[in-house]
Structure formats: structure tokens, C-alpha cells
Amino acid sequence: EAQVTQNPRYLITVTGKKLTVTCSQNMNHEYMSWYRQDPGLGLRQIYYSMNVEVTDKGDVPEGYKVSRKEKRNFPLILESPSPNQTSLYFCASSAAKQETQYFGPGTRLLVL
Amino acid sequence: AQSVTQPDIHITVSEGASLELRCNYSYGATPYLFWYVQSPGQGLQLLLKYFSGDTLVQGIKGFEAEFKRSQSSFNLRKPSVHWSDAAEYFCAVGRVYGGSQGNLIFGKGTKLSVKP
Numbered sequence: 327e328a329q330v331t332q333n334p335r336y337l338i339t340v341t342g343k344k345l346t347v348t349c350s351q352n353m354n355h356e357y358m359s360w361y362r363q364d365p366g367l368g369l370r371q372i373y374y375s376m377n378v379e380v381t382d383k384g385d386v387p388e389g390y391k392v393s394r395k396e397k398r399n400f401p402l403i404l405e406s407p408s409p410n411q412t413s414l415y416f417c418a419s420s421a422a423k424q425e426t427q428y429f430g431p432g433t434r435l436l437v438l
Numbered sequence: 439a440q441s442v443t444q445p446d447i448h449i450t451v452s453e454g455a456s457l458e459l460r461c462n463y464s465y466g467a468t469p470y471l472f473w474y475v476q477s478p479g480q481g482l483q484l485l486l487k488y489f490s491g492d493t494l495v496q497g498i499k500g501f502e503a504e505f506k507r508s509q510s511s512f513n514l515r516k517p518s519v520h521w522s523d524a525a526e527y528f529c530a531v532g533r534v535y536g537g538s539q540g541n542l543i544f545g546k547g548t549k550l551s552v553k554p
Contacts, residue, residue, distance in 0.1 A: 359541055366447075368528060368546035369482075384541070416481065418542075426472070427542055429482040 328353045330430035332417050338436045339407055347402045347433050349417030357420045358400040359384070359427070360392065362413040369416065375400055407437045440465045442531050444545035451519050452553045459514040459548050461529030470532030471512040472542065473503055477525045485527075488512065499523070524552045 330351045339345055351358065359374040361384075371384030375394040389411055391403040400419075404411060417430040443462045451457055463469055470489050474482040486497025493505040503514045512529060526549045530542040 357541065361544075366546060369542075369544040371541060371543075374541050426484050426487055428484075429474075431481045 330417055330419055330428050332430040332433050334433060336434050340438050341408055342406050345404050345407060347415060349400045349430060350398050351419040355419035355421050359418045360402045361416045364413050409437045412437045440531055440543050442529050442543055442545040444529055444548050446548045448549045450551040450553060453521050454518050457516045457519045459527050461512045461545060462510050463531045465531060472530040473514050474528045475525045519552055521552045524550055
């Protein structure tokens, strides 16, 4: 089954404790993105990647890192989480150009 | 800069009534437009998309949307709403980066409630 998976689905952590949210897709898509969803703000793009080793900032990249060492994986790294990063995070993937984005189930993060 | 506006934050309709959710975008050329739905506690599911061609697009679950260039709109419609349609709906436009369009700019969403 074609899908985007994220882990963990729920995470509670404390300020400053590094964490990684994994994202994996099995559709051989070139494009992958991370979004955060906050009430009243919709979804905002954090980072995106157009292919292996090619990443760039989205609209709200501060406090986040990403890497794309393999085509299928696109982990989101919070080196020093802060409470304002409490949010619902979505990973998405799409084939190159003009294609629909497929979303993962989301990761709900609470930073205390 | 590209942007998407969904003017209605929350809409309530009665079951069986018709529905129209509004979406306006700003972009000079023909955009790539999408509607996604997010049920409570779920991820986002694509309802329909417009890339080119016929301006009336049919999607899943009985939804349709019409692209109107003159009004910069891409409104979502359904003739008869079911209780299971209660969800949050997001309009999105494909972002343009040097010609590639693999990323989305989302509106802030419209929450739909359905009265029995």
C-alpha cells in the first residue's frame, strides 16, 4: 500500500531535549516536505526536499533541521525543542512536479 | 507572493443541505489548486485538484470545485451534505520555485459542522 509513515505519532518532551521525528514514503517520490499545523494558522511549511541531499527552507524553518540521505526518508530534527514548537506535524511526499502531495498521519508534539 | 484565503473560519449546515466553501488565491499565472479534508484526529486527504483543462473538477465523496480565473477563486461544493462530512477543509495552491511545483501553500482552513 502506498503510504507515508511518521513516528512517533505522539510525543511529550521537555525543553532542550533533542528529538527526531521520522518520515518514510514507499512511493519513490522525489519531493518531501514537513509542515506544522497550528489552530487558526493552517499548515505552514517548515522544510522541503526536492531530492536526495537537496533540501531548502520553507516558511517557518527556525529551530528545525532536516536531512535527506535516502530518497524514502526525510527526518525532522529538533535540536533544542522549545514550548512554541508544540504543534501537529505532517510529513508529505509527491512525485516530481505538478503532482499531488500525500500526507502522513501526523505527529502530535508537546514540549513542556 | 502566492497566498490562499479561506474567508470562512467555521460554517454550519444542516444535513442534506448544499454546501459551498470559498477559496481565493493570489497568483498571476494559472495555479495548481487543491482541496484537502482533515477529519478529527486524522491526516489530510485529497478531495480534488485542478491543474488545467475543464474548470469544473469532480472529486471524491461527491465534492466538486470550480476554478474561476476572473475571480481568482476555487470554491468547493457539495449538493447534499452528510453528517460524515463534518471536518476541516483546506484549500491549497501549488508553490512555484523556478518552475517546479511540488509544494503547497495552504489556507487557514474552514471547519464544517453538520446539524442533524
